[in-house]
Amino acid sequence: MTKEYWTFKEVVEIIQIDESFINDLEREEIICPELLDDHPNKRYSASDLDNLRLAKILVQDMDVNLAGVEVILRMRENMVHMRQQFDAILEDLARQIREAFGERR
Numbered sequence: 001m002t003k004e005y006w007t008f009k010e011v012v013e014i015i016q017i018d019e020s021f022i023n024d025l026e027r028e029e030i031i032c033p034e035l036l037d038d039h040p041n042k043r044y045s046a047s048d049l050d051n052l053r054l055a056k057i058l059v060q061d062m063d064v065n066l067a068g069v070e071v072i073l074r075m076r077e078n079m080v081h082m083r084q085q086f087d088a089i090l091e092d093l094a095r096q097i098r099e100a101f102g103e104r105r
Contacts, residue, residue, distance in 0.1 A: 005034065005043035015052050025055055030070045 012019055025031045031051050033042035044052075051073055058064040058072060 002046075005045055006049065007041050007043070008033075011044050011049065011052065014049065015056060017052060017056055021056070021059070022052065024066060025052070025069075028066050028070060030055065030066065030073060 006014065008019070008022070011017070011022065022031070026033065031044075031048050033044045033048060035042055054073065054076070055069045058069050059066075064072065
């Protein structure tokens, strides 16, 4: 079973990233970890980890500023949603074709 959420310290170790960088991304609302009422620690999802990895690469290797990171991550998220919509349309079209050919037999 894979882990669903990670703590702040785990994220710092996994991504090998400065704590201040994560705080900057949170302050700019580029990543938004979950806070639970009954637990004082923030929880980071797999999506948060992916965004942190990409943000680290963009900033350290490509000299993109935080505003640019935000734009790139939002565009990436939009592209993923568009791909999901496209896949759903293709699945529906395939189903309609199967039904149309199935009725003719």
